[in-house]
Amino acid sequence: MIKEEIEKLIELQKVDEEIREIENEISSFPVLKNQLQEQLNKELNELNFIKEEHKKLQVERREKELELHALEEEVKKLKNRLNEVKTNKEYNSVLAEIENLKKKISDTEDEILILMERNDEIAKKQEDFRKKSEMMKKEFERKIEEKRKRIEELKKELEGKLQEREKIAEKIDKEVYSLYEKIRKNKKDGIAICKLEGETCTGCFMHVPTYIEEKVKRKKEIVQCENCSRILY
Numbered sequence: 001m002i003k004e005e006i007e008k009l010i011e012l013q014k015v016d017e018e019i020r021e022i023e024n025e026i027s028s029f030p031v032l033k034n035q036l037q038e039q040l041n042k043e044l045n046e047l048n049f050i051k052e053e054h055k056k057l058q059v060e061r062r063e064k065e066l067e068l069h070a071l072e073e074e075v076k077k078l079k080n081r082l083n084e085v086k087t088n089k090e091y092n093s094v095l096a097e098i099e100n101l102k103k104k105i106s107d108t109e110d111e112i113l114i115l116m117e118r119n120d121e122i123a124k125k126q127e128d129f130r131k132k133s134e135m136m137k138k139e140f141e142r143k144i145e146e147k148r149k150r151i152e153e154l155k156k157e158l159e160g161k162l163q164e165r166e167k168i169a170e171k172i173d174k175e176v177y178s179l180y181e182k183i184r185k186n187k188k189d190g191i192a193i194c195k196l197e198g199e200t201c202t203g204c205f206m207h208v209p210t211y212i213e214e215k216v217k218r219k220k221e222i223v224q225c226e227n228c229s230r231i232l233y
């Protein structure tokens with residue numbers, strides 16, 4: 001009698017463990033989704049940062065080009081003035097000013113060249129990141145879709161397991177069943193019934209007294225571990 005109840009409990013425990021595993025995998029889905037989304041967001045943030053840098057660089061370059069243009073206009077004006085100056089001193093002074101501006105023009109041209117180089121670099125970096133984040137997004141979507149399908153399957157599997165569980169559970173003595181349930185719900189690992197290996201409870205790995213061991217062997221009653229309260233067999 002007790003022997004049969006124990007056998008049914010072991011069977012129930014096996015199904016409960018399977019149910020637990022399925023439920024764990026199902027509940028890990030949102031976690032995985034969040035992790036992947038976080039990785040992707042990080043990449044997209046980096047891409048946005050590079051885009052901003054690129055924009056700033058372009059603005060800077062445009063400003064420099066306007067500056068260059070203004071300097072060139074200034075040189076033109078001064079060259080015209082050279083024809084109008086009356087004194088040698090004035091002539092030399094305008095000439096010096098032109099030379100000064102030419103130096104500035106040359107410096108500005110150098111700066112623009114550097115900005116252009118940096119622009120090329122950042123444009124390449126931006127393109128690399130764009131490709132990378134696009135690939136990541138695709139990979140992300142693929143993984144999510146794959147997992148979503150797996151979850152669908154698991155849900156079906158779970159339904160089957162729950163039905164199986166019900167069939168086993170309804171055959172178990174009510175009192176025995178409610179004791180099993182009480183213990184199962186109290187245990188983090190969901191294990192309510194476990195083997196006694198020699199004198200050791202395999203649920204909590206504590207040594208059990210001899211009289212408990214004997215009671216388990218006699219199979220006349222449901223015996224619980226005094227330490228973890230799991231049912232022993």
Ligand SMILES: [Zn+2]
Nearest residue numbers: 201204225228
């Ligand atoms: Zn125990």
